[in-house]
Amino acid sequence: MxxxxxxxxxxxxxxxxxxxxxxxxxxxxxxxxxxxxxxxxxxxxxxxxxxxxxxxxxxxxxxxxxxxxxxxxxxxxxxxxxxxxxxxxGTQRLRVSVLPSFATHWLVPRLGDWLRHHPDLGLSLDASMAFVDFEPEALDCAIRFGHGDWPDVHARRLMGDSLLLVASPRLFPEGVPSLVRALEAPILQASESWESWLAGVEGGLPPLSPPALEFTDSTQMLEAARQGLGVALTRRSIADALLSRGELVLASERETAHSSAYYLVWPHRSHGSPRLARFLDWLLSQAEDFQRNLPGQAPPASSP
The missing domain is CATH 1.10.10.10 (Winged helix-like DNA-binding domain superfamily/Winged helix DNA-binding domain)
Incomplete structure (x- = not known):
């Protein structure tokens, strides 16, 4: 220059x-x-x-x-x-890459507990949907959703998840509808597999309608569902807070275990880091509380 x-x-x-x-x-x-x-x-x-x-x-x-x-x-x-x-x-800080929807709906609402118990260790959150290349990135770890078989990194399973159908309470004021009735509403699609969720339904169902709206980010899809634009198939982890507040309701009693899980992933240079160990222990404790109510899921083992 x-x-x-x-x-x-x-x-x-x-x-x-x-x-x-x-x-x-x-x-x-x-x-x-x-x-x-x-x-x-x-x-x-x-x-x-x-x-x-x-x-x-x-x-x-x-x-x-x-x-x-x-x-x-x-x-x-x-x-x-x-x-x-x-x-x-001059401040201890852990740099974490995290999926945007998971950060918004699961991690950020729990960070008050982190600040109370770990005031000396700051977190820098980098929201990204891409898997992390740790070499050029100045990141200590990442939270990712998958099967845990990523090469050349360390991975620790945090928790499983489940699939469920949600909608605005305005869409079904009479309460949880039948599955056939729910699927008559416009379909909102992000990344989850409707075929996996519907597998094994007794009696069969008519062909699923093409999605009325498709999204690359689950947060946008959930906002569309909250606005009453249709029914959304999503993970319990990112819909739970909205369900608790009544901004979304179940559009079906059917809730199935997800085939993937959340993992904390870190490069070799972060292995053995005391800061990373503290963050992992805290994540595991938060994940255990969440996972107790998931169908067919066992809580993760405590950190070694």
Missing amino acids: ALPPLSALRAFVAVARLGSVVAAAEELHVTHGAVSHQLRSLEEYLGVALLNRKGRRTSLTEEGRIYAYQIRQALDNVSLISDRLRKRG
Whole structure:
């Protein structure tokens, strides 16, 4: 990058703010001549006159006034970012990649407990649906949903999940409908398999209608369901809070165990980290409380 010398920029901003080369020199603890030299070198670099000089008096040209305003903002921003990073460097912090829907509906509502019990260990959450390449990423671990067979990483199962059908209470004011009645509503589709959820239904069902709305993110799908736009097949983990608050209701009594589970995943460089161990133990305790009520699920074993 072609950048002017930082010392020249600091001298120019000081002169622009204080209105005097002498005052700027005093503030910067340099000589009057040094400030004047920095200003002239900056003007030569830019090819633009920044100051009007009349004897010992100086004033900003129009180009100088605009440039001073922009450079002052840029330097303030650099100072702010650097100070923030410096303070973070002195604080213990765990950097966690997490699925957006899981973060919104399961993890974030539980973080108050984390703050109460671990006030000395900060968390930086990076919401992402992609699996993490830990090499270029500055991440300590990730929470992912799958079968736990990812190569070249460590993985610890946190908890299973279940599949259930939800809808706005406005859609079925009479209560939980029959499965046939529920599937007459518009279908909202994200990532879950309707075929897996419907497998083994006694008596069979008519062909499932094509989705009325499709989503790449489950949070958007649940918002559409909350607005009464249709029925959504989703995981208990991300619908539980909305069900508890009555913003969603069950649209079927059928709830089946999911074939995948949530895992904490971390690279080799994080293995054995005391910070990671604390986070894993806390996740396991939270997962145990949640998983007690899942159909056909056993709570995870405690952390070794």
